[in-house]
Amino acid sequence: MDLFDEEAPKKRSSHEIGCDLSSLSVEELQQRILLLQGEIARLEAEKERKAAGRKAAGSLFK
Incomplete structure (x- = not known):
């Protein structure tokens, strides 16, 4: 086992x-x-992206 095989420590x-x-x-x-407001905005944007994808898939399979 190599000394440098260890994973980098997780960022806290x-x-x-x-x-x-x-x-x-x-x-x-x-x-x-x-920091948390930025994270909420990021989560909301991802939720909207996924909702748009779901809506597009739903209309395709109707």
Whole structure:
């Protein structure tokens, strides 16, 4: 086994759902809010993309 075969360490996210927020500053909380709003926008865009694909497939098979 080669010493360099190990996988790179997993990148830790900037925010973990349900984590303790009491030690964070207002600025840190705002950064996390922005991070999560960006993630929500990304999820909404993917949901819309998939819904459009489903609608197109549905109309094709009717």
